[in-house]
Amino acid sequence: MELKKTPADGMRDMLPRIVALRTYVMNTILDTYRQFGFSAIETPAVDDIRLFTGGQGGENEKLIFKILKRGEKLNLQKADLQEVDLSDLALRFDLTLPLVRFFANNRDKLPMPFKSIQMGSVWRAERPQKGRFRQFIQCDIDIIGQADFTAEIELIAATTQALTALNFTNFTVKINDRRVLDELAKSFGFQEHKDKFFIIFDKMDKIGIEGVQKELLDNQFPAPRVAEFTDFIQKFVQKTSSEQLDFMAPLLAACPEVLESIKTIIGSIQSLAKDRFAIQFDATLVRGMGYYTGTIFEIQMPEFNSSVAGGGRYDKMIGRFLSKEQIPACGFSIGFERIIQILEDKGFQIPNLQPKIALLYELRTDFEAVFAQAQAWRGEGKTVSLEQKQKNFTKQLDKLAENGFGAFAVYQKDKNLELKELKMR
């Protein structure tokens, strides 16, 4: 019987050209993050299923790949067998929950504050569709143990520098604070149904203020207050981005430190952005995850109609593992697969790529001499692939060029080797 050749639904085989691009992008991001004093850690792909089913993962909890129990633990004779009886482990669907567990487990060995880099695969059983994959890379930095805005500044500086190193320009960092949203909800009397209000307000970039207004009314928010709120937001969005923060200031009279924090972050980042990218306050930024407690931020690019990076402060999550204390934390995650897609669409070329040489030899040549020649070139730092010369020589050269070879030579006994350029046709 012939076996199935294709990957499982939603999974990908990655060819050499795409692996080379992904590796280049990963190393560029890693090098930048390391320069900012972050260190890479790793957590296992598989963890106790209870880590992922505690309600912190939002919608992602519905997409968990569960691992079947093994040996005696798997009891199919159990009366009224339920799905929960079958699985003890799961594949991680993000890197934040494992990071928090990792920190709780290893904190005595880690410096404080702890600045981590994580780059690794996560798995989600999404309905397979174009551009959505069931295994994909996440790329996160986090600072654990730093309560003030200096963490936010370092996270945003490192992430924008990584994107700059990949030749991205003209992107915009949008910044808000969950406490701004809380005050907004409070001042219009929405605090009782705050979560529902946030979910609706989050859609503003898609459905506009009229759409938000309609949904608020549909959801029984009182009409006079919805009218006041709509009026406020309509005035707000007409301001320039630098005026918007001042316009919001009266709402934040009770918590001046929030305004101060946002202003300092914007000021520090602007000093390094120059004209390469922008940072601006955006009171309509909400972000989905329930665990954020303070600053939230996102990066948007003209090439992509959704965010390419996002993050924020989650000061209450580590306490779930350490019952006696809360430890502040803040993180930023680059949408690695989106970045790769944009670079591919642009036809991005990896800079300073080492040229590959194919050293071809005939079937009955003295192979030891060919091998010695290849080793001599490799000793000089050249990249050399030994390849037997094929009958269809033209096709062979085309295939080599397609696969990134820049030059070839044919070995012939007692003749000088002639290195010739290879070009894609």
Place this chain on the structure above:
Amino acid sequence: MELKKTPADGMRDMLPRIVALRTYVMNTILDTYRQFGFSAIETPAVDDIRLFTGGQGGENEKLIFKILKRGEKLNLQKADLQEVDLSDLALRFDLTLPLVRFFANNRDKLPMPFKSIQMGSVWRAERPQKGRFRQFIQCDIDIIGQADFTAEIELIAATTQALTALNFTNFTVKINDRRVLDELAKSFGFQEHKDKFFIIFDKMDKIGIEGVQKELLDNQFPAPRVAEFTDFIQKFVQKTSSEQLDFMAPLLAACPEVLESIKTIIGSIQSLAKDRFAIQFDATLVRGMGYYTGTIFEIQMPEFNSSVAGGGRYDKMIGRFLSKEQIPACGFSIGFERIIQILEDKGFQIPNLQPKIALLYELRTDFEAVFAQAQAWRGEGKTVSLEQKQKNFTKQLDKLAENGFGAFAVYQKDKNLELKELKMR
């Protein structure tokens, strides 16, 4: 409720120091393999469970982590529910089966021969014990589509060069051929129970020739032939390794190309080994996997009482996916976790490591000025971590030194920065 902090059984959290070592070793191996013209590919961690349950994986098939079916596919009401009804996907337990599927799926886009690098995690539900992990890295190179010994030479040259680049010396490459073992079995009349004979003979390095003799007799191999065989092997092992191949030659009269192949491989590799490592024929080398068809090889190190790398030719496996043809293939796999363990035991230090600087600041300092200083240093290529100065300053410095920081400076307004060395105490 406090959540469980430790990783699941057999899984590992990896701290910054160990991730740095693993990354260095991976990159060193990758760079070497790329220089030999190999290209990295990736297959998904999760594949159709039927790929892994076809009988090619030997004992590993008992250790599969299976993934629970999702949604409507999971029917717990089915009468006489069996384990096989519950799972459609599995985590890969090696990289060879996915490679073969990958090649069959993508061959029209790949050069021929195709030289692949794979470095990735695999999962096995082994009984947790010291030094055995349920998730670990495999590191394979394979050449698909090259039928003769030139593939073996390139695989062995690349792998020994990668180990040399990691400062390993004094290791030994042992080489044999499944066809030598076949002829050996044939000439003593063991061919009918060849597989059982191989399993017993494979234990020779552990139980000696007397142990092998006893097990053969216990397993009903005829006593006179076992005596002849024992006598032959006792004479064989007394020869020097260079004489052993000639001693074996009469057995191989029917297949002179096997002798020729082994001799050419040994000759080519010796020419580059010089006195850094050795290569020798070993007729007692069997290797466990059922899929080998020709040359087999292994690398042994004095530091480790088992092999640290192994591989061989598997010319009949790709045909399982392509019913109309056979495509030759040969691979070499480095035991990545063993290499890491040896390097850790040796106290291996990563060469030319970029020193990290901690720039410390007091709580109420002008942070924008500190940040500008950090950015200026980073602009010069320095690695700088911004750290708030803590009450217990001595402890903070110790923790920084432990975590790989080589220098620090304390920012003070209107004072020159003084960079001081940090040392582990």
